[in-house]
Amino acid sequence: MLSHNLLVNTGNVLSLSEARQKASQNSTDELIETLKIILNDKQSKGDGTTVINGKEDTSLQDVDRKDLKITVKVFISSPDVDLLKEALDQAFKALRTNIIESLVIAYKSAEDPENMLSSLKRIWSAIEEYVKVGKLSSVGLSDINTNTFIELFQWADVKPNIVQINLATCCVVPPALQEFTKENDIQLLTHSDPCGEYLKQLKLIDY
Structure with missing residues (x-):
């Protein structure tokens, strides 16, 4: 079976006038709309990878890097460490930075x-x-069972200091998680990222 990768780099979605016109969309619709726009752009192929690049954004060229805090979220459905490293390396390359905060x-x-x-331990070792x-500076996990998060935290050499929960699927923050994050100075954040079945089939980077 041939191996083939598809890399889609949307660039700064705020530079896409078509996307700005629909600024009230939720994150799922925004992703779908942006992909529709970008898929009409030029494609390059090589080394078993098809690369689709969005419109180049030059708005950050005159900004002092010290004034920026870059946040990246990686969605993965496999504990394959090589896939995670590939996703991170592509993020560094696309963002033209050596550090992600x-x-x-x-x-x-x-x-x-x-x-x-066990899978999370393999992933975390790579991180x-x-x-x-x-x-990398601050590192954390999203939508993780409270007990699993605590066990990973206790095992890890580099402790996760961020944990995200989706309030669409969890209306109340689990008291045990809330207490643990407070005791260990961990950022407890909420998000509204899509959690549909299609995410399980994709390796997505959000930054």
């Missing part, structure tokens, strides 16, 4: 809790490598 991993899987923790060489 904040990284959140959203790992979607149907695994049971024990296997989920720790980037932190230790100074390429």
Whole structure:
């Protein structure tokens, strides 16, 4: 079976006039609309990868990097460390930076809790490598079971200091998670990112 990768770089969606005209969209509709726009742009092929680039955004060229805080969220459906590293390396390249201040991993899987923790440990070990060489600062996880998060935190060398929950699926923050984050100075954040089935089939980077 041939291996083929599809890399879609939307660029700054705010530079797309078509997307700005629909600014009231939710994040799911915004993603779909942006992909429709970008898929009409030029494509380049090579090394088993099709690359689709959005319109180049030059608005940050005159901005002092010290004044920016870059946040990246990676959606993955496999504990394959090579896929995670590829996603991160592509993010560094697309953003033209050597440092990402904040990284959140959203790992979607149907695994049971024990296997989920094992997979997350493999993923987290790769993240720790980037932190230790100074390429990542704050790192965390999204939509993770409270007990699994606590176990990972206690195991990890580099402790996650961010945890995100989706209020669309969890109307109340679990008291145990709220208490643990407060005791360990962890940022407890909410989000409205899509969590539909299609995300399980895609490797997406949001920044």
